[in-house]
Amino acid sequence: MNREEILDQIKTVIFDCFPDLRDADLREETVVNTETAIDSMGFILVICKLESLFGIKIPQRQWNKLSTLGDVADAVQKALQKK
Amino acid sequence: MRFQSFEEMIGFWAERKKSGPALIFDEGGRKSWTYEELLRHIRERAEALRAGGKSCIGILADGSRDCVVEIFAAVAAGLQVVMLDESAPEELLRRLIVYTDVDTLWGDDDLCEELSPALTAGVKDGAKKILFFTSGTTEQAKAVVLTEQSLCSSAYNGGEKLPLSPEDTLLCLLPLGHVFGFVCGLLWGLSCGAAVALGRGARHYGDDCAFFEPTAVSVVPLLLGFLLQRRLTNPGLKLVLVGAGDCPAALLGAAAAMGLRVSFGYGLTETSSGVAISVRGDPFAMEICPDDRITLAEDGEILIEAPTCIMQGYYKRPADTAAVLIDGVLHTGDLGRFDKEGKLHITGRKKDMLVLPDGTKLYLPEYEARLMKALGHTELAVILKNSRPVLVWSGEGEPEEILRRLRPVTEDLPRGQQLAGVLVVNDPLPRTATGKIKRWELQRKMEA
Numbered sequence: 274m275n276r277e278e279i280l281d282q283i284k285t286v287i288f289d290c291f292p293d294l295r296d297a298d299l300r301e302e303t304v305v306n307t308e309t310a311i312d313s314m315g316f317i318l319v320i321c322k323l324e325s326l327f328g329i330k331i332p333q334r335q336w337n338k339l340s341t342l343g344d345v346a347d348a349v350q351k352a353l354q355k356k
Numbered sequence: 357m358r359f360q361s362f363e364e365m366i367g368f369w370a371e372r373k374k375s376g377p378a379l380i381f382d383e384g385g386r387k388s389w390t391y392e393e394l395l396r397h398i399r400e401r402a403e404a405l406r407a408g409g410k411s412c413i414g415i416l417a418d419g420s421r422d423c424v425v426e427i428f429a430a431v432a433a434g435l436q437v438v439m440l441d442e443s444a445p446e447e448l449l450r451r452l453i454v455y456t457d458v459d460t461l462w463g464d465d466d467l468c469e470e471l472s473p474a475l476t477a478g479v480k481d482g483a484k485k486i487l488f489f490t491s492g493t494t495e496q497a498k499a500v501v502l503t504e505q506s507l508c509s510s511a512y513n514g515g516e517k518l519p520l521s522p523e524d525t526l527l528c529l530l531p532l533g534h535v536f537g538f539v540c541g542l543l544w545g546l547s548c549g550a551a552v553a554l555g556r557g558a559r560h561y562g563d564d565c566a567f568f569e570p571t572a573v574s575v576v577p578l579l580l581g582f583l584l585q586r587r588l589t590n591p592g593l594k595l596v597l598v599g600a601g602d603c604p605a606a607l608l609g610a611a612a613a614m615g616l617r618v619s620f621g622y623g624l625t626e627t628s629s630g631v632a633i634s635v636r637g638d639p640f641a642m643e644i645c646p647d648d649r650i651t652l653a654e655d656g657e658i659l660i661e662a663p664t665c666i667m668q669g670y671y672k673r674p675a676d677t678a679a680v681l682i683d684g685v686l687h688t689g690d691l692g693r694f695d696k697e698g699k700l701h702i703t704g705r706k707k708d709m710l711v712l713p714d715g716t717k718l719y720l721p722e723y724e725a726r727l728m729k730a731l732g733h734t735e736l737a738v739i740l741k742n743s744r745p746v747l748v749w750s751g752e753g754e755p756e757e758i759l760r761r762l763r764p765v766t767e768d769l770p771r772g773q774q775l776a777g778v779l780v781v782n783d784p785l786p787r788t789a790t791g792k793i794k795r796w797e798l799q800r801k802m803e804a
Contacts, residue, residue: 302720306774307759312744313714313771314582317558321409334443334467335682340763 274353278328279346291315301343320345329353357515359508359547362428363398370395373522378546379440380525380553380568381421388551389421401429408460411435411478414453414471416442416463417533418616419554424542426462427486427532431504436482438499439489439533442467445768456487456671487671488535490625490717499671500533500625510628511543513645516598517633518619520572527570529555529579534715536600538575539629540621544597565590572596576715577603578743578772584610590765596641597621597739599630600715602702604743608639622702626686628665632700633707642700650700652692657706660686704770708795714745714772719779720795730765731758737785744776748802750785755776 274282280301287309288295294309305311310318316336323345324330329352331339339345359365369378370391377388389397405413413430417423417439421591430437438456440449442463449471453461459478461468484504489497517549520526526545530537545552553568560567561579565588572595573584580598583589584607596611599621611618612719620639623630631650632642644650649661660666666686670678680687689707692700705711710718727747728734748756755778766774779802786794 289572304759304763306771309776314561314578316771317561318582321562330655337443337769337774338767340767 276346276350279353280342281348282326282347283319283323283349285344286319286326287311290318290322299342301341301346303341303342303343305342306340323349327353329356357547358512361431361504361508362543363395363432364399364545365508365547366395366428366513367389369522369546373549376522376549377551379421380551381558382554382567383421386567391549394425397425398428398432399486401425402432405429405433405435408538410460412457412459412476414438414440414458414461414463414484415533416440416449416461416467418442418463419528419532419557421531423462424554425484428460430462431484431486434483436479436487438487440560441489441531442532446470448768452489452499453498455638457482458782478741485668486509488533488538488625498673498676500535501668501671502625502628503668506628506665506667507535507543508541508547510539510623510630511547513647513665514540514544514597514621514630514633515548516646517635517643518544518595519548520545520548520550520595522549523571523589524548524758525553525568525570526550527553527564527568527573528553529561529564530574530576530600530715534600535625535629536574536576536621536623536715538761540597540599544574545572562586562588565593574599576600576713577607578713578715580611581713584614589614589616589694590696595619595724597633599623601711601713603639603713605640612639622690622700624660624686624688626667626688627660628667631660631662631665632739637698638702639697641695641697643699644700650692653687654707656691656693656703658688658690658700658702660688662686667689704796710738710740710745712740712745712772714770716770716772718773726765727762730762735785737793737795737798738775739795739802741777741802745773746802747775747778747796749778749780750783751780753780755780 284299331348378391378394380388407538413435438458453474457476457479459475486502487499502672528541530541532538555564569590569592574597597619608618618639620634622632631648632644634642647664651659691704692702708720737748738745758778786797
């Protein structure tokens with residue numbers, strides 16, 4: 274799966290979890306904490322859905338450092354490579 | 357029941373509750389230990405710890421069954437116990453290990469190995485001390501010295517106001533490294549002989565209620581909102597204890613509308629958790645716990661006398677201790693009032709501090725100094741907007757650029773403490789004659 278497909282999947286998960294964001298222009302550089310209305314609990318939900326979707330585990334110690342959607346895509350990509 | 361030690365508490369129920377569970381956990385399915393089994397594991401582990409010759413253990417608390425055993429066993433073995441947040445940055449953990457004289461670690465093997473160079477020679481007089489950090493593990497967090505006796509007393513106070521029965525199951529979702537999670541998620545249940553279901557971590561916040569089918573749960577406001585909005589509570593859940601942060605009335609109303617009995621608790625790490633709990637009626641009108649005496653200073657500051665529950669002090673910080681603990685009375689920095697029935701209501705905060713919905717605290721002078729240093733700009737302040745920290749920047753500036761420059765200094769913080777936005781204002785920040793920011797005025801102004 275290439276990076277663009279991973280990003281598309283991330284956006285789909287976000288839109289599923291937060292339908293209000295469907296019209297938002299989510300890009301690699303979008304900062305989750307400030308440019309979306311996703312709070313820390315919402316972020317956990319997104320990460321858990323991604324882990325389940327891709328069959329991966331993103332170490333919990335890294336969660337705080339995932340600032341942008343690009344960071345999330347990096348983490349997913351890295352975890353997929355480890356599979 | 358009032359207990360003097362964890363071992364006495366668990367032993368008491370081991371004699372009386374032969375078959376029912378003490379701990380319920382996930383081990384390839386729902387499994388449990390009786391009180392007798394729990395006691396046996398604690399004693400075996402305590403024996404090994406005694407033989408190990410260490411004096412101060414840092415627990416990188418993961419909330420697991422083995423973590424619970426390790427905490428109780430270490431106390432029984434006479435070690436000083438330091439509760440650490442395993443998700444905190446490693447550099448910070450190293451500093452805290454040195455500060456609290458940790459000479460051995462328990463937790464994730466890889467993390468323990470990485471942190472091991474920071475281990476110290478230990479401590480001589482640490483027996484029975486359990487150290488919790490105020491507001492979780494942050495840069496300037498102070499280690500609060502509690503004891504198993506003070507924590508048992510706190511659990512007794514909770515159980516007196518909100519009794520659980522041995523047939524109840526209390527779901528422990530909160531981190532054990534936070535005193536509210538430890539007392540209200542674990543000890544409250546064990547002191548009443550209930551079963552304590554050990555939550556499976558953040559990944560399972562959404563399905564732990566369905567998995568463990570609890571009758572009671574302790575949560576922070578953020579977690580309550582998550583559970584209610586997504587209707588993740590189980591039909592058998594009847595009691596929700598909310599604490600460690602300000603809770604919007606709408607959230608408590610929504611819980612009540614779903615048939616849940618909601619109680620709200622007020623307490624501090626310095627008081628071994630709750631000192632006042634709402635029992636019935638208005639969830640914000642709290643009754644004072646049996647061991648505690650609360651009065652108000654002239655300016656409305658809440659003053660607490662609680663000989664059985666109060667901290668011994670801040671670890672190796674006598675000046676900080678002396679500033680808040682005066683003649684046995686804790687000056688909380690919180691503001692309150694009593695209603696006609698003598699119930700306590702929290703009305704605000706005197707301290708330069710924000711309490712976030714996830715139960716953690718932001719010490720504003722420290723936090724803002726960090727932002728000022730990164731930005732080279734002193735006309736700024738942090739307020740809460742929609743329950744999230746937001747930077748107010750006075751002067752010319754572009755919010756996106758400001759956030760970009762701040763990212764390196766905030767990215768290591770817990771997600772809830774990271775800035776959710778920047779508000780640029782033209783007016784100077786409201787200040788007192790001595791130059792301190794008038795936080796209430798600023799908050800009101802920005803809300804308007």
